[in-house]
Amino acid sequence: MAESMYIHIPFCNRICTYCDFNKVLIDNQPVDAYVDALIKEMKQIEPMTLRTIFVGGGTPTALSEAQLEKLLIEIDSRFTVTEEFSFEANPDELTMAKLDLLHKYGVNRISLGVQTFNDELLKVLGRSHNYDDIFRAISHLEEIGLTNYSIDLMYNLPGETMDDIKDSLKYISELKPKHISWYSLIIEPHTVFYNRIRKGLMKVDDDEAEGEKYMYIMGELAKLGYPQYEISNYSEREYESAHNKTYWKNDEYFGLGAGSHGYVGGKRYYNIKPVNHYIQAMEEKGSAVKETIELTLKEQMEEEMFLSLRMNRGVDMRRFEEKYGRSLNSVYGDVIDDEKGKGNLMEKDGFISLTKAGRLVGNSVFIGFLN
Ligand code: SF4
Structure with a gap:
């Protein structure tokens, strides 16, 4: 919720x-x-x-x-x-x-x-x-x-x-x-x-x-x-x-206003961007949502990875398993091992996180989780 x-x-x-x-x-x-x-x-x-x-x-x-x-x-x-x-x-x-x-x-x-x-x-x-x-x-x-x-x-x-x-x-x-x-x-x-x-x-x-x-x-x-x-x-x-x-942490949130997006009930929604169109839609329809996308499990897990890796603490392996019913290693073990080998990721106390060097090339690490 x-x-x-x-x-x-x-x-x-x-x-x-x-x-x-x-x-x-x-x-x-x-x-x-x-x-x-x-x-x-x-x-x-x-x-x-x-x-x-x-x-x-x-x-x-x-x-x-x-x-x-x-x-x-x-x-x-x-x-x-x-x-x-x-x-x-x-x-x-x-x-x-x-x-x-x-x-x-x-x-x-x-x-x-x-x-x-x-x-x-x-x-x-x-x-x-x-x-x-x-x-x-x-x-x-x-x-x-x-x-x-x-x-x-x-x-x-x-x-x-x-x-x-x-x-x-x-x-x-x-x-x-x-x-x-x-x-x-x-x-x-x-x-x-x-x-x-x-x-x-x-x-x-x-x-x-x-x-x-x-x-x-x-x-x-x-x-x-x-x-x-x-x-x-x-x-x-x-x-x-x-x-x-x-x-x-890839938690859910409401997004209100022109061009806002929200994430509720496993769905991402996007509001109309132009101010006048937003106002008109709210006045006439009571909603300005332009698009709603229900994320697949794979997409939810991908987002969890590249969002959580932004934080120094990284991805909580136990939380990942509780949330998605699959262990992090069973889903992304190969990518994680590969990036660990390059010195971009590390594992500590149940978290996978970017190393200092990995933070310099964060985007290229994130892309590895999108395939
Ligand atoms: S134009 Fe407005 S929104 Fe954009 S950076 Fe300047 S103050 Fe911020």
């Missing part, structure tokens, strides 16, 4: 140059109608106790206070959250008034989209915030006592140097957030970055330089008290993201 819920807010005040998420510029968008449609979708789900809710985007903090409160009242009246209620926020939009609202309705974790502390790089990324906004947002968080926040960063940015990474580490050591997400920039098709790189106007690190930065970040964050627990995530021990671990 799903115990987690993702809610998507597809609006942004500015479109970043690298972004391929499902988002639109908020200007002239039917935001009130979208919030109403979301609430309608929420009402399709029986009121219940959930372990986690994550409101992401887009940018949830792009909503006005009135829109945010309308959404929060509805969530609060229907769901009790026992563990983690997270909101994504952009530093320049996290005003004290919005933060007060989030706090009032039980939000207990903020995922702050910092990306980098370097103003020049922030401009290259097309972000709406600057260095000062980051510190203002964090002082608001501290003032209100919402200290469980994640600083979300990217590396492998065009023009980025090792000094930029060292600066970020210095700020982390001073600010002491509970959690850090630090992803490598992926150049996605149909983005401004993609076109600039294609035209030779910009370049990012080659694989070797990127790998060196990754290993450096991993090592330095561990020294600062943030051991890695997932390929791109680091935290103080008790502050691993409970919601994201739902995905990585």
